[in-house]
Amino acid sequence: MSFKRKKRILPSEPVRVTIDALTHDGRGIARVEGKPVFIHGALPGEELSFVYTGVRRDYAEGKVDALHAAVPGRVEPRCPSYGVCGGCSFQHVADATQIDLKQALLVEQFKRIAKLEEVSLLPPLTGPSWGYRHKARLGVKYVAKKGRVLVGFRERSSPFVADLEFCPVLHPQVGERLHELSELIGTLSIRERLPQIEVAVGDDRAALVFRILEDMTDADGERLCEFGQKFGFDIYVQRHGPDSVTPVFPEQPALLGYALPEEGVEFRFKPTDFTQVNIEINRKMVRRVMELLDPQPGDRILDLFCGIGNFTLPLATRAGEVVGIEGGREAVERAAENAALAGLSHVEFHVADLTQPLAGQSWAEGRYDKILLDPSRAGAEEVLAGIPRWGAGRIVYVSCNPSTLARDTGILVHEHGYRLVTAGVMDMFPQTAHVESIALFEK
Numbered sequence: 001m002s003f004k005r006k007k008r009i010l011p012s013e014p015v016r017v018t019i020d021a022l023t024h025d026g027r028g029i030a031r032v033e034g035k036p037v038f039i040h041g042a043l044p045g046e047e048l049s050f051v052y053t054g055v056r057r058d059y060a061e062g063k064v065d066a067l068h069a070a071v072p073g074r075v076e077p078r079c080p081s082y083g084v085c086g087g088c089s090f091q092h093v094a095d096a097t098q099i100d101l102k103q104a105l106l107v108e109q110f111k112r113i114a115k116l117e118e119v120s121l122l123p124p125l126t127g128p129s130w131g132y133r134h135k136a137r138l139g140v141k142y143v144a145k146k147g148r149v150l151v152g153f154r155e156r157s158s159p160f161v162a163d164l165e166f167c168p169v170l171h172p173q174v175g176e177r178l179h180e181l182s183e184l185i186g187t188l189s190i191r192e193r194l195p196q197i198e199v200a201v202g203d204d205r206a207a208l209v210f211r212i213l214e215d216m217t218d219a220d221g222e223r224l225c226e227f228g229q230k231f232g233f234d235i236y237v238q239r240h241g242p243d244s245v246t247p248v249f250p251e252q253p254a255l256l257g258y259a260l261p262e263e264g265v266e267f268r269f270k271p272t273d274f275t276q277v278n279i280e281i282n283r284k285m286v287r288r289v290m291e292l293l294d295p296q297p298g299d300r301i302l303d304l305f306c307g308i309g310n311f312t313l314p315l316a317t318r319a320g321e322v323v324g325i326e327g328g329r330e331a332v333e334r335a336a337e338n339a340a341l342a343g344l345s346h347v348e349f350h351v352a353d354l355t356q357p358l359a360g361q362s363w364a365e366g367r368y369d370k371i372l373l374d375p376s377r378a379g380a381e382e383v384l385a386g387i388p389r390w391g392a393g394r395i396v397y398v399s400c401n402p403s404t405l406a407r408d409t410g411i412l413v414h415e416h417g418y419r420l421v422t423a424g425v426m427d428m429f430p431q432t433a434h435v436e437s438i439a440l441f442e443k
Contacts, residue, residue: 026433073097087153122424202256379404
């Protein structure tokens with residue numbers, strides 16, 4: 001005998017509340033009969049009415065129905081699809097207020113998780129608020145009822161693709177071409193077998209990688225070539241895994257690139273390589289890393305989670321030796337190619353899974369004067385076990401998740417004898433609640 005779980009009936013009447021705080025993903029927090037409710041589009045201090053969108057045992061979710069008393073930081077969203085599209089969560093917040101909220105969240109995480117009451121804050125790094133996204137994965141869906149293809153980010157809390165005419169946070173070469181992309185895919189024989197487009201924009205060229213679940217026809221290939229030529233895109237298709245990415249137009253495209261002019265280095269990368277979303281903030285972020293880590297000719301520096309060498313190469317322009325470690329072999333190969341392009345011979349790279357024990361790896365047995373950490377959202381907890389052995393007097397930690405940064409800060413401070421000197425936010429993702437941050441530790 002099988003039992004179907006009854007679908008929970010949501011309360012239909014709006015509920016009036018005052019917002020107490022903000023979640024890490026940018027939702028307002030209120031309490032109704034003691035239960036926390038996470039409300040999309042709400043800001044701390046506001047009085048509003050919300051409607052329920054979900055109810056769980058320990059919490060509920062909702063969205064704003066009517067504002068009764070807004071806070072000064074609220075603004076009118078720029079995008080007509082805001083609230084439906086899941087690409088942004090902060091367009092209703094003024095730019096300066098976004099920074100204040102992200103800074104407050106970072107400090108709160110340090111206090112609550114790392115148990116640090118006082119945090120010295122760096123001036124925030126800010127840049128363009130719109131048109132900044134140089135990397136993105138866009139969903140694609142042919143909708144028979146609409147008679148057309150949708151191209152854009154997924155809807156908020158939904159697997160469906162949002163119906164977008166344009167996207168103001170994407171680089172304009174792509175964000176203003178969603179309609180044309182929709183029309184292009186609608187003409188393909190495989191329009192129902194093309195679920196995703198990967199976007200990559202360099203300093204002077206842009207690439208689109210079309211994920212396809214069925215082989216193209218010759219006519220499909222011709223249309224993709226025409227589109228690339230007309231709008232200035234390098235066009236690729238991906239039939240299977242990452243190794244199957246194949247150029248369509250031009251036949252042999254050069255790698256994309258970006259430069260760090262102040263450091264005098266340039267990078268080449270494939271469209272599927274990981275690079276930072278916001279090129280302008282990345283340049284400022286590299287400059288801040290150089291200031292905080294302060295590489296000197298006698299320094300031996302360890303760069304953990306080095307990627308294609310975004311920090312490794314600038315550090316190597318001033319340090320005596322830099323060792324970069326990354327889990328992906330292709331990223332390490334690209335890093336070595338970029339080092340050779342820059343004429344940097346005193347830098348070396350190794351492939352290693354930094355979530356696993358490092359015993360027996362030659363680079364892990366050495367000593368280092370300084371360490372840079374730039375992990376994924378999961379943080380760097382496992383690799384911190386090597387910190388006492390490496391003996392670094394200074395550590396800079398670049399983070400895309402304030403919760404795991406705070407957790408790892410607690411380990412560095414309370415277990416390994418470092419002190420948090422200073423920390424700050426870097427606005428890598430304006431119009432979203434995403435918090436990019438940086439922290440300096442000294443022994």
